[in-house]
Amino acid sequence: xxxxxxxxxxxxxxxxxxxxxxxxxxxxxxxxxxxxxxxxxxxxxxxxxxxxxxxxxxxxxxxxxxxxxxxxxxxxxxxxxxxxxxxxxxxxxxxxxxxxxxxxxxxxxxxxxxxxxxxxxxxxxxxxxxxxxxxxxxxxxxxxxxxxxxxxxxxxxxxxxxxxxxxxxxxxxxxxxxxxxxxxxxxxxxxxxxxxxxxxxxxxxxxxxxxxxxxxxxxxxxxxxx
Amino acid sequence: xxxxxxxxxxxxxxxxxxxxxxxxxxxxxxxxxxxxxxxxxxxxxxxxxxxxxxxxxxxxxxxxxxxxxxxxxxxxxxxxxxxxxxxxxxxxxxxxxxxxxxxxxxxxxxxxxxxxxxxxxxxxxxxxxxxxxxxxxxxxxxxxxxxxxxxxxxxxxxxxxxxxxxxxxxxxxxxxxxxxxxxxxxxxxxxxxxxxxxxxxxxxxxxxxxxxxxxxxxxxxxxxxx
DNA sequence: CGGACCTTTGAAGACATTCAAGGCCTGTGG
DNA sequence: CCACAGGCCTTGAATGTCTTCAAAGGTCCG
Numbered sequence: 124x125x126x127x128x129x130x131x132x133x134x135x136x137x138x139x140x141x142x143x144x145x146x147x148x149x150x151x152x153x154x155x156x157x158x159x160x161x162x163x164x165x166x167x168x169x170x171x172x173x174x175x176x177x178x179x180x181x182x183x184x185x186x187x188x189x190x191x192x193x194x195x196x197x198x199x200x201x202x203x204x205x206x207x208x209x210x211x212x213x214x215x216x217x218x219x220x221x222x223x224x225x226x227x228x229x230x231x232x233x234x235x236x237x238x239x240x241x242x243x244x245x246x247x248x249x250x251x252x253x254x255x256x257x258x259x260x261x262x263x264x265x266x267x268x269x270x271x272x273x274x275x276x277x278x279x280x281x282x283x284x285x286x287x288x289x290x291x292x293x294x295x296x297x298x299x300x301x302x303x304x305x306x307x308x309x310x311x312x313x314x315x316x317x318x319x320x321x322x323x324x325x326x327x328x329x330x331x332x333x334x335x336x337x338x339x340x341x342x343x344x345x346x347x348x349x
Numbered sequence: 350x351x352x353x354x355x356x357x358x359x360x361x362x363x364x365x366x367x368x369x370x371x372x373x374x375x376x377x378x379x380x381x382x383x384x385x386x387x388x389x390x391x392x393x394x395x396x397x398x399x400x401x402x403x404x405x406x407x408x409x410x411x412x413x414x415x416x417x418x419x420x421x422x423x424x425x426x427x428x429x430x431x432x433x434x435x436x437x438x439x440x441x442x443x444x445x446x447x448x449x450x451x452x453x454x455x456x457x458x459x460x461x462x463x464x465x466x467x468x469x470x471x472x473x474x475x476x477x478x479x480x481x482x483x484x485x486x487x488x489x490x491x492x493x494x495x496x497x498x499x500x501x502x503x504x505x506x507x508x509x510x511x512x513x514x515x516x517x518x519x520x521x522x523x524x525x526x527x528x529x530x531x532x533x534x535x536x537x538x539x540x541x542x543x544x545x546x547x548x549x550x551x552x553x554x555x556x557x558x559x560x561x562x563x564x565x566x567x568x569x570x571x572x573x574x575x
Numbered sequence: 576c577g578g579a580c581c582t583t584t585g586a587a588g589a590c591a592t593t594c595a596a597g598g599c600c601t602g603t604g605g
Numbered sequence: 606c607c608a609c610a611g612g613c614c615t616t617g618a619a620t621g622t623c624t625t626c627a628a629a630g631g632t633c634c635g
Contacts, residue, residue, distance in 0.1 A: 576635100581630105582631075583631090585627085586627085587625085589625085594619080595617085595618090599613085600611105601613100602609105603608100603610085604609090605609095
């Protein structure tokens with residue numbers, strides 16, 4: 124078994140050196156936190172199994188979900204700028220992680236340029252993901268937002284060699300709504316609508332995508348008449 | 350005059366080495382592009398004077414503004430992950446930039462760890478900024494979005510030792526709306542509303558903030574009755 | 576079984592968008 | 606120098622989408 128939990132793209136020899144940095148943690152229970160907003164930044168984390176939600180609390184005390192992370196994905200970069208995590212990260216289900224102490228990673232990067240480059244790429248991937256979310260939030264209807272999220276999760280699971288049509292949503296409707304800038308009720312209604320249109324089969328947190336093309340079309344142009 | 354166009358926070362000796370990398374470009378005309386979406390990633394840029402808008406074109410061909418950049422701010426990081434710029438960047442007015450070739454920066458980072466660390470911080474600042482925008486887009490009303498943007502621009506100008514209450518918006522109402530996920534009309538109406546409430550004095554692209562506290566309160570909690 | 580929490584559904588209402596029209600400013604050409 | 610065309614911005618009215626408020630049904634876990 125390949126125990127490394129980082130995305131690939133590095134020489135095997137360098138990979139070995141990277142691997143020794145990584146600490147495997149004992150699994151987290153649902154709702155258990157990885158780090159809290161404001162804590163000193165120490166490490167970045169990779170999801171081995173399970174899923175993570177990250178969120179911040181804004182001026183008026185409301186929670187704002189900023190990301191969901193699935194196996195193979197990294198989180199924790201938000202702490203780098205201020206040396207303190209901006210978000211809180213919690214497990215949505217039983218979740219196991221790899222911890223990568225940033226200082227060690229940084230040291231390794233200083234001696235091996237290719238590792239340095241690699242880390243940079245990982246960070247800037249987070250930028251790209253965030254910008255995609257910005258575009259989604261700014262320009263789209265509730266249906267488009269939800270369709271995008273479902274397709275995004277589907278794509279991300281494919282990369283882990285899991286089914287691309289049957290997915291398990293570890294987060295609540297409320298958390299989805301919060302993430303997408305919608306209310307719980309709207310999320311529920313849109314899922315109901317998609318189900319009636321036979322785009323999805325929804326069974327609580329279990330979703331089967333029946334018509335991927337229809338969802339994709341929806342994103343490109345707002346829905347036509349009923 | 351301090352010719353460096355990067356935010357401070359580095360030893361003078363290292364700063365000198367950084368400075369030699371920087372290429373000062375001849376000023377850009379309004380609407381002139383810095384780079385186009387899809388072009389190979391070569392450099393990051395710092396705004397010396399003027400302002401920059403970055404945007405991408407999404408699936409259905411619509412423009413989505415992803416950022417505005419003012420003097421002292423850096424842009425172009427979005428190209429790092431794929432080695433191609435994801436966004437197009439154009440000048441909103443006559444603008445002069447510093448170009449920082451990424452390869453040279455990377456090489457310097459490899460020999461001077463403190464520079465490396467510094468670059469990392471710069472990148473992760475972009476992440477934090479993006480996540481703030483996400484929170485803004487997801488959770489807030491038109492009034493809150495616009496109030497946030499104006500206060501954000503005000504704060505950023507203060508850092509450049511410019512007036513914090515009198516500002517010049519180099520972008521059109523449409524570009525503001527696009528950025529915030531609103532229509533032109535809504536932006537115009539909200540600005541009108543703020544003016545009637547004496548929060549602002551608006552004269553075309555010239556804005557004077559009359560009641561910063563009111564705007565801040567607005568962000569914390571949605572507006573009370575008229 | 577009971578209670579807490581999450582989800583669904585309905586009805587009413589609010590907010591932002593859409594469609595439409597008019598005003599203002601700028602730059603160009605007569 | 607004025608007239609006019611084309612942007613961009615503003616304003617109004619109607620529409621629509623999403624939210625809010627309310628209630629009820631499910632599900633999970635003690």
